[in-house]
Amino acid sequence: MNDLMTLDAYGRLTEPATLTIQRLLPGPIERIWAYLTESELRRRWLAAGEMELRLGATTELVWRNEQLNDPPTRRPEGFGEEHRMQVEITELDPPRRLGISWGSTGGVTFxxxxxxxxxxLxxxxxxxxxRATLLNVSAGWHAHLDMLAADAGGGVKPRHWDHWLRLRAEYDRRLPG
Incomplete structure (x- = not known):
């Protein structure tokens, strides 16, 4: 892991197709766990969806990224007003580890x-x-984690879609082609 004094907000490839990204957030750990697992808190930075905390439990995550800011931000072409995805809990060790399936990829571990x-985190x-999915995922996690950091720390949230577009261009420069 990065030395905390030099923690880089940008994700990095830790294997050819594995993105790892970190954030240092205000504690306690139970509070950040709640941001991952409770729908009302998670929707403020990522996606809504009630989550039963047991291995194998499924959840429908619902993204409404335009609503992450007030006033809402305008979405880029190619993105709908709402996105839904079924996920399954694949790893569970509260409040230290949560793994979920993620579409056609190998899943996400927090x-x-x-x-x-x-x-x-x-x-x-x-x-x-x-590569196109990797750029979207990298910019997406970065932007959403910035939302989480702002919400958990009482800061100002970046304008989501504007921020995402800038980040996607930056990841295009940073990640190998």
Missing amino acids: LLEKQGSEVL TVIHRRVED
Whole structure:
């Protein structure tokens, strides 16, 4: 892991098709766990959807990214008003580890680690084989984690879709072709 003094907000490829991205967030760990698992908190930074915390449980996540800001931001071409995805809990060790399936990729694991009064959140998104999908996923996680950091820390949320577009261009420069 990165030294916390030099924690880079950008995700990196830790394997050819695995994105790892981290954020240092205000604790306690149970509070950040709630942001991952409780629909009302999760919808403020990622997607809504009631989650039963047991291995094998399924959840429908519902994204409404335009609603992450007030006033709402305008979505880029090719994105709908809403996106839905069925996920399954594949790993569960509250409040330290949550793994879920993720579409056609190898799934996502959220790791939480206490760092004094803060929490290091590591997101690992595996087997993102296609470059266009990797760019979207990288910019998406980065933008959504920035929303989480702002919400959890009482800061100002970036304008989601504008931020996502800038990040996608930056990841296009940063990640190998």
